[in-house]
Amino acid sequence: MAALGWAKGNGHVVGALTIFPTEExxxxxxxxxKSCRAGLCISDRMALLKSGDKFGTKVIPPDKTGIVTxxxxxxxxxxxxxxxxxxxxxxxxxxxxxxxxxxFVDIVDFGRGTRAPVDILIxxxxxxxxxxxxxxxGLLLADIREIIGAAREHVLRLxxxxxxxxxxxxxxxxxxxxxxxxxxxQQHTFGVAMIAGINPTxxxxxxxxxxxxxxxxxxxxxxxxxxxxxLAPTLFDRNQLAVxxxxxxxxxxxxxxxxxxxHLRQESRHDLEIxx
Numbered sequence: 001m002a003a004l005g006w007a008k009g010n011g012h013v014v015g016a017l018t019i020f021p022t023e024e025x026x027x028x029x030x031x032x033x034k035s036c037r038a039g040l041c042i043s044d045r046m047a048l049l050k051s052g053d054k055f056g057t058k059v060i061p062p063d064k065t066g067i068v069t070x071x072x073x074x075x076x077x078x079x080x081x082x083x084x085x086x087x088x089x090x091x092x093x094x095x096x097x098x099x100x101x102x103x104f105v106d107i108v109d110f111g112r113g114t115r116a117p118v119d120i121l122i123x124x125x126x127x128x129x130x131x132x133x134x135x136x137x138g139l140l141l142a143d144i145r146e147i148i149g150a151a152r153e154h155v156l157r158l159x160x161x162x163x164x165x166x167x168x169x170x171x172x173x174x175x176x177x178x179x180x181x182x183x184x185x186q187q188h189t190f191g192v193a194m195i196a197g198i199n200p201t202x203x204x205x206x207x208x209x210x211x212x213x214x215x216x217x218x219x220x221x222x223x224x225x226x227x228x229x230x231l232a233p234t235l236f237d238r239n240q241l242a243v244x245x246x247x248x249x250x251x252x253x254x255x256x257x258x259x260x261x262x263h264l265r266q267e268s269r270h271d272l273e274i275x276x
Contacts, residue, residue: 013077015047015068017055017217018201020209022065026124028204028211029232030240031133032067035200036228038133039247040140042197043070045225056218060140071197071216072143074167075159079147080156086145090183092223093126094171094193097264099136101171101193103182104144106134122202129203136245141196142171149176155192159250169195170250198200200228226245 020028026047036044049055049066060066081084092107109122117222121141121214131138147155152173159170174180180191198213205211 011168011222012219013062013222013269014071014075014216015055015218015220016071017049017066017068017214018198018200018211019058019060019064019066019214020201020204020211022063024049024204024209025065026235027207027209028065028067028201029228030236031203031207031234032069032200032228033236033241034202034243035129037241038243038245039168039249040129040132040195040199040203040221041069042072042074042230043167043225044227044229045070045166045223046200046231047220048231050104051086053107055220056214056252058214058217067201068217068225069197069200071169072194073216074197075162075169075194076145076202077135078165078167079145079158082154083148084151084155084158086147088143089122089146089185089191090144091196092144092183094119094130094181096118096136096138096140096247097134099132099245101140101142101181104142105139109181119213122198122205124211124212126198127201127202127206130206132242132247134201136247141199141202143179143194143196144183145192145194146185147190147192149190151254152176152190161193168249169197171195172250188253198276 035041047068049060051062051064053060055066055068088110090109092104093169094250095102095105128138128142129140131142172181174191176190177187181193185191
């Protein structure tokens with residue numbers, strides 16, 4: 001998942017790949033910058049790939065450009081390297097209200113299909129990232145990890161440490177045996193909800209850019225990544241990059257208590273292979 005030299009902030013992380021028409025580069029970078037400024041990313045560090053470049057098993061086609069974003073598994077690797085075992089349980093859609101991540105309104109089980117949950121949700125047009133960027137209200141892609149309760153204090157310390165290395169994106173750390181943003185966990189575990197690493201480029205998809213997504217596509221040297229604003233230092237003026245605010249993250253808020261009348265819906269989608 002990741003092989004980072006955390007003491008030096010280098011090594012390799014898993015990246016997600018977005019491929020889009022080269023003519024749309026400025027639009028993709030614009031929305032990636034705005035997404036990161038609004039806090040909708042695991043990391044603002046990214047890489048651009050030109051036609052003919054290869055990342056994982058994908059080769060960037062003619063007249064196309066690729067952008068690599070840090071995947072959620074970058075945090076997974078950090079946890080594993082510090083002795084924390086976890087179980088990915090769900091991917092889904094989180095509702096954001098007034099800049100606060102409120103609850104999952106849709107989830108897909110990681111163990112119930114041949115495609116990653118986030119991949120399914122992107123293709124169905126379930127997000128509303130532009131609403132978050134502009135007004136702090138909308139829908140974003142997120143994942144849940146379930147971790148043994150005895151490790152909670154250790155995990156809290158580690159999650160604070162990751163910001164030192166340019167990583168973030170933790171939406172909520174649940175209590176042991178209690179739902180995290182409306183999603184139940186086992187009695188002896190707690191849940192961690194994290195932003196999906198692909199969100200910054202999905203914002204451009206919402207704005208009309210045709211794109212192909214490959215999640216967890218390959219490994220990339222973390223030190224080779226650059227802040228997305230450094231990738232386009234002269235393309236935009238200050239007004240174009242303005243956002244309405246920034247997402248309130250887990251350290252700044254307590255979990256909202258959910259009403260029983262607002263249980264999330266867990267739907268069976270036509271492109272999932274659900275066992276009988």
